[in-house]
Amino acid sequence: MKQDSIAIKVEGVSKVYGKGESAFLALNNATLNILDNEFFTLLGPSGCGKTTLLRIIAGFENPTQGSILLHGEDISHLPPNLRSVNTVFQSYALFPHMTVAENISFGLEMLNKPKQEIKKTVSKMLSLVHMEELKDRHIDELSGGQQQRVALARALAPEPKVLLLDESLAALDYKLRKEMQIELKRLQHATGITFIFVTHDQEEALTMSDRIAVINEGKLLQVGTPHEIYNKPQDHFVASFVGDTNFLEISSASKSNNNDEVIFLNFNHDQILKVPCKKDMALNKSISIAIRPEKVSLVKDADSALLTGEIVDVSFFGTDTHYSIELDSSSGKAQSFHVRMQNASNQSKQYVAGERVGVIFKAEDIQVIDDSR
Amino acid sequence: MDQNIQSVVEFPESKLERLKAKQRTIRNYFLSAPALIVLTIAASGPLFIMLFYSFLTADEWGGVVWQGSLQGWFEVFMRHDIFDGTLLPADAHLSIFWRSIKLSLVTTLLCIVFGFPTAYFIATRPRSQRSFWLFLVTVPFWTNLLIRTFAIMQILSHSGFVNKFLQSLGLIEEPLRLLYTETAVTIGMAYVYLPLMVLPLYATIERLDFSLLEAAYDLYASRLQVLRRVIIPLVKPGLVAGSILVFIPSIGAYVTPRLLGGGKSLMLGNLIELQFGQGRNWPLGAALSITLLVIVMVAMLFYVRSTSRSGVNHAH
Numbered sequence: 001m002k003q004d005s006i007a008i009k010v011e012g013v014s015k016v017y018g019k020g021e022s023a024f025l026a027l028n029n030a031t032l033n034i035l036d037n038e039f040f041t042l043l044g045p046s047g048c049g050k051t052t053l054l055r056i057i058a059g060f061e062n063p064t065q066g067s068i069l070l071h072g073e074d075i076s077h078l079p080p081n082l083r084s085v086n087t088v089f090q091s092y093a094l095f096p097h098m099t100v101a102e103n104i105s106f107g108l109e110m111l112n113k114p115k116q117e118i119k120k121t122v123s124k125m126l127s128l129v130h131m132e133e134l135k136d137r138h139i140d141e142l143s144g145g146q147q148q149r150v151a152l153a154r155a156l157a158p159e160p161k162v163l164l165l166d167e168s169l170a171a172l173d174y175k176l177r178k179e180m181q182i183e184l185k186r187l188q189h190a191t192g193i194t195f196i197f198v199t200h201d202q203e204e205a206l207t208m209s210d211r212i213a214v215i216n217e218g219k220l221l222q223v224g225t226p227h228e229i230y231n232k233p234q235d236h237f238v239a240s241f242v243g244d245t246n247f248l249e250i251s252s253a254s255k256s257n258n259n260d261e262v263i264f265l266n267f268n269h270d271q272i273l274k275v276p277c278k279k280d281m282a283l284n285k286s287i288s289i290a291i292r293p294e295k296v297s298l299v300k301d302a303d304s305a306l307l308t309g310e311i312v313d314v315s316f317f318g319t320d321t322h323y324s325i326e327l328d329s330s331s332g333k334a335q336s337f338h339v340r341m342q343n344a345s346n347q348s349k350q351y352v353a354g355e356r357v358g359v360i361f362k363a364e365d366i367q368v369i370d371d372s373r
Numbered sequence: 374m375d376q377n378i379q380s381v382v383e384f385p386e387s388k389l390e391r392l393k394a395k396q397r398t399i400r401n402y403f404l405s406a407p408a409l410i411v412l413t414i415a416a417s418g419p420l421f422i423m424l425f426y427s428f429l430t431a432d433e434w435g436g437v438v439w440q441g442s443l444q445g446w447f448e449v450f451m452r453h454d455i456f457d458g459t460l461l462p463a464d465a466h467l468s469i470f471w472r473s474i475k476l477s478l479v480t481t482l483l484c485i486v487f488g489f490p491t492a493y494f495i496a497t498r499p500r501s502q503r504s505f506w507l508f509l510v511t512v513p514f515w516t517n518l519l520i521r522t523f524a525i526m527q528i529l530s531h532s533g534f535v536n537k538f539l540q541s542l543g544l545i546e547e548p549l550r551l552l553y554t555e556t557a558v559t560i561g562m563a564y565v566y567l568p569l570m571v572l573p574l575y576a577t578i579e580r581l582d583f584s585l586l587e588a589a590y591d592l593y594a595s596r597l598q599v600l601r602r603v604i605i606p607l608v609k610p611g612l613v614a615g616s617i618l619v620f621i622p623s624i625g626a627y628v629t630p631r632l633l634g635g636g637k638s639l640m641l642g643n644l645i646e647l648q649f650g651q652g653r654n655w656p657l658g659a660a661l662s663i664t665l666l667v668i669v670m671v672a673m674l675f676y677v678r679s680t681s682r683s684g685v686n687h688a689h
């Protein structure tokens with residue numbers, strides 16, 4: 001399969017629910033390319049419009065504006081039964097009056113596939129999701145995890161070009177969810193079908209996806225690989241929603257030239273860090289930066305540190321230790337700062353609550369957030 | 374050894390349990406006595422009286438003579454020729470049986486055809502509007518059956534609305550004969566019993582998980598296939614309940630066939646009434662009533678079988 005051809009193109013899609021007074025903008029001008037054979041995740045908090053976008057791609061909702069292209073063909077106005085896109089519903093929506101095998105063969109029957117082929121595909125799907133033994137059971141005789149597998153097999157059987165999964169793992173318990181995450185990845189590799197996966201669980205998104213789109217309040221904020229999303233968040237919301245982050249407001253920052261792509265940040269003891277930033281970034285107000293807790297180290301010697309403060313809390317987590325620090329501030333406004341340090345075996349130094357420490361980090365680990373965006 | 378000890382230990386307890394259970398059942402019977410009395414005396418009592426009367430001899434001026442006879446039952450199915458006394462099937466009765474069954478089935482079908490979309494429409498309205506629509510469905514119940522039937526007579530009559538309308542469109546020259554036909558009876562019964570189909574259907578459609586329809590639609594089913602493969606199998610209980618509720622009163626209907634069918638479209642209810650009235654043949658009337666009951670019971674059995682079979686399927 002061509003790795004880089006575009007499976008789904010979302011072009012300037014907006015969705016308004018309701019009319020007049022009660023009109024609600026659920027999706028705001030989203031543009032996005034989803035590649036062939038990709039495990040693509042839509043990540044965002046509850047109510048941000050993930051399901052809305054998925055339902056527009058599936059054909060259950062019409063976009064108020066914009067269009068959806070499947071392999072270059074505009075499908076915005078095709079009904080769901082004419083789109084080669086299948087959905088795994090959050091509630092599974094399995095047919096209660098049919099057996100497992102009948103559920104899986106439903107789509108194939110509707111496509112008028114020959115009987116022999118249907119039989120073959122169904123048994124292939126059953127073995128793919130390890131449900132051969134239970135093929136004659138009814139849906140209410142299955143556990144949640146088994147129902148999940150049937151829903152997957154049913155949606156995969158007609159070999160759609162794109163599979164949509166709406167919070168498919170949310171209803172499962174932790175252990176089963178972990179298992180199904182691996183299972184989903186395996187199925188995606190085995191079938192080579194593009195998966196568009198919806199979740200509000202950032203950890204799930206990071207571990208499973210080839211690429212992630214972060215959505216908040218109907219706006220597409222950032223699209224990128226898990227690495228890019230985690231390490232180079234371009235937005236205050238993305239930085240805070242994905243992983244833990246320390247935000248710092250820096251009041252003394254400067255640019256040597258307004259068009260420059262580096263910014264100079266002043267820290268304690270006149271230390272200056274040179275950090276890359278957007279070219280057109282304005283410095284008319286204080287800027288904020290984001291630093292991941294695990295990119296920070298503590299030192300005893302406060303004089304050489306970028307920031308200083310007092311440890312207020314220490315929690316031990318086996319492989320690492322989390323410190324909560326209250327930074328010294330000139331304005332008197334308390335600001336807490338989180339540090340996560342690996343517990344190396346040779347590490348002799350341990351810090352205790354109440355101790356004064358210095359905080360250091362590297363310029364390349366700082367992410368400048370442009371709040372004016 | 375072990376087992377012995379166990380049984381010794383368990384014995385008194387289980388005996389006590391059994392005693393308590395017995396007390397419970399006695400008390401339960403006692404408490405449900407009013408219901409049992411109503412059921413036995415009020416429901417099956419008249420039935421047994423009917424059964425008993427069907428085996429008595431008719432009195433010439435109505436009522437019965439206390440003398441056993443099979444004449445009533447004989448007359449349900451057979452008759453003697455007026456002239457030569459040869460034995461013939463009671464074709465008048467049999468054609469009325471047949472007509473009753475046929476018109477009731479067509480009525481049930483009509484109620485499904487019109488009731489299903491109606492129930493579906495109501496069940497898919499916003500929750501706040503549903504009770505309004507349900508209220509509209511039940512409005513006809515607010516007027517007397519006779520008045521409603523007279524209204525239908527007006528609509529179907531020679532110079533009624535339907536004929537006037539068709540004439541004004543130029544579709545017909547002469548008024549059609551609509552009233553006093555089997556069609557009129559069927560229309561009338563379908564109109565009267567429609568709510569009995571809509572209400573149980575509404576109840577099942579309302580509980581339908583509409584994401585299943587989306588799932589089917591997503592899996593390449595056309596709208597018709599969604600209806601046939603998903604909606605109908607899932608609302609079957611409501612469909613069956615509605616059909617029973619319409620079929621049973623239809624087959625025993627009295628007022629509607631009497632008024633809309635004229636003398637030519639009699640149904641079982643009219644035939645029975647005739648025997649107790651002008652016919653002055655109470656045993657025949659009683660035997661016909663029991664026959665009607667048997668037809669209804671056969672129909673019920675058929676329905677129960679059809680639902681329980683799908684139930685068995687469901688369990689396995």
Ligand SMILES: Nc1ncnc2c1ncn2[C@@H]1O[C@H](COP(=O)(O)OP(=O)(O)OP(=O)(O)O)[C@@H](O)[C@H]1O
Pocket residue numbers: 017018024026044045046047048049050051052053200
């Ligand atoms: N049919 C509808 N009519 C009106 N508003 C709607 C409708 N469907 C969704 N919304 C609104 O649009 C917004 C986005 O809904 P959507 O279901 O896409 O959220 P989501 O991101 O999937 O959330 P969740 O994670 O809770 O499932 C919500 O605020 C919701 O209230």
Ligand SMILES: [Mg+2]
Pocket residue numbers: 050051052166167
């Ligand atoms: Mg959702």
